[in-house]
Amino acid sequence: MRNFTCVQDIGNLRSALNEAFEIKKDRFKNVELGRNKTLMMIFFNSSLRTRLSTQKAAMNLGMNVIVLDINQGAWKLETERGVIMDGEKPEHLLEAIPVMGCYCDVIGVRSFARFENKEEDYNEMILNQFIRYSGRPIFSMEAATRHPLQSFADLITIEEYKKKARPKVVMTWAPHPRPLPQAVPNSFAEWMNATDYDFVITHPEGYELDPQFVGNARVEYDQMKAFEGADFIYAKNWAAYTGDNYGRILSKDREWTVSERQMAVTDNAYFMHCLPVRRNMIVTDDVIESPQSIVIPEAANREISATVVLKRLIEGL
Numbered sequence: 001m002r003n004f005t006c007v008q009d010i011g012n013l014r015s016a017l018n019e020a021f022e023i024k025k026d027r028f029k030n031v032e033l034g035r036n037k038t039l040m041m042i043f044f045n046s047s048l049r050t051r052l053s054t055q056k057a058a059m060n061l062g063m064n065v066i067v068l069d070i071n072q073g074a075w076k077l078e079t080e081r082g083v084i085m086d087g088e089k090p091e092h093l094l095e096a097i098p099v100m101g102c103y104c105d106v107i108g109v110r111s112f113a114r115f116e117n118k119e120e121d122y123n124e125m126i127l128n129q130f131i132r133y134s135g136r137p138i139f140s141m142e143a144a145t146r147h148p149l150q151s152f153a154d155l156i157t158i159e160e161y162k163k164k165a166r167p168k169v170v171m172t173w174a175p176h177p178r179p180l181p182q183a184v185p186n187s188f189a190e191w192m193n194a195t196d197y198d199f200v201i202t203h204p205e206g207y208e209l210d211p212q213f214v215g216n217a218r219v220e221y222d223q224m225k226a227f228e229g230a231d232f233i234y235a236k237n238w239a240a241y242t243g244d245n246y247g248r249i250l251s252k253d254r255e256w257t258v259s260e261r262q263m264a265v266t267d268n269a270y271f272m273h274c275l276p277v278r279r280n281m282i283v284t285d286d287v288i289e290s291p292q293s294i295v296i297p298e299a300a301n302r303e304i305s306a307t308v309v310l311k312r313l314i315e316g317l
């Protein structure tokens with residue numbers, strides 16, 4: 001595998017899942033594979049799970065790890081070509097990227113959508129410059145339009161907990177005080193559409209996601225109807241995508257906050273969220289603390305998804 005940015009890059013999902021479950025039985029079985037190989041993790045945005053689980057995954061494979069928070073300690077970076085750099089940014093991304101590539105074998109990049117320019121976000125301008133100029137395999141640690149390490153962990157988790165071959169999985173929008181990226185819902189939808197699950201997306205009108213990610217998923221504007229008979233509830237906030245509303249908050253309606261009211265019409269569904277989660281905005285305390293909440297095992301599986309991905313990237317060196 002050369003890069004890991006989307007579901008297509010992992011190849012056959014069944015074999016990827018089999019590899020994940022094998023690694024889960026013995027996560028140190030490939031500890032020699034990464035000897036004297038260096039992972040560089042580059043964060044343009046905050047992180048807890050991705051930062052810790054990916055570093056742990058690298059250690060499972062015997063790798064060295066360098067972590068760089070671009071906005072803490074590195075030079076402020078100019079990302080646009082043609083800009084006269086007489087302002088606050090001493091370094092251009094087009095020098096910094098190949099330089100960083102000199103010091104490592106594999107690079108992970110976190111660079112959220114900025115909501116300043118929809119085309120630049122959806123063309124993955126930052127991530128693609130790393131792919132083009134670093135000279136190294138690149139994997140996404142959440143970019144502007146996808147979060148594949150999270151989605152792979154989500155799929156592992158559903159496969160572990162499902163009680164039927166084709167579970168009903170419902171991704172629901174929920175309110176949030178800030179405009180959040182579409183990367184997590186886009187990516188979750190992309191991975192769910194690659195399975196044969198019964199997949200439903202529910203959100204208020206105006207929050208339609210890019211059709212390239214929605215695919216053949218059923219979209220239901222009535223949240224209670226969507227939740228009926230569900231086996232898994234995947235909650236997430238996202239800002240509007242369509243038209244001039246790109247990056248905007250259209251609703252903070254807390255009727256969409258996942259509570260026991262909605263969970264009552266499911267088939268005793270498991271509750272999932274990628275975390276961090278704003279309690280009593282996205283989900284009530286009672287639901288996220290209930291026995292049906294699997295947000296912690298879901299987060300634990302981030303180590304497994306990252307170990308599989310790093311293993312395949314090292315094998316491709």
Ligand SMILES: CCC[C@H](NC(=O)CCC(=O)O)C(=O)O
Binds near residue numbers: 142178276
């Ligand atoms: C894995 C999720 C990362 C990110 N989450 C946030 O930025 C949450 C920030 C907040 O709640 O203020 C997102 O929604 O894409």
Ligand SMILES: NC(=O)OP(=O)(O)O
Binds near residue numbers: 048150
């Ligand atoms: N789910 C996830 O990626 O968490 P962090 O943003 O804390 O890495």
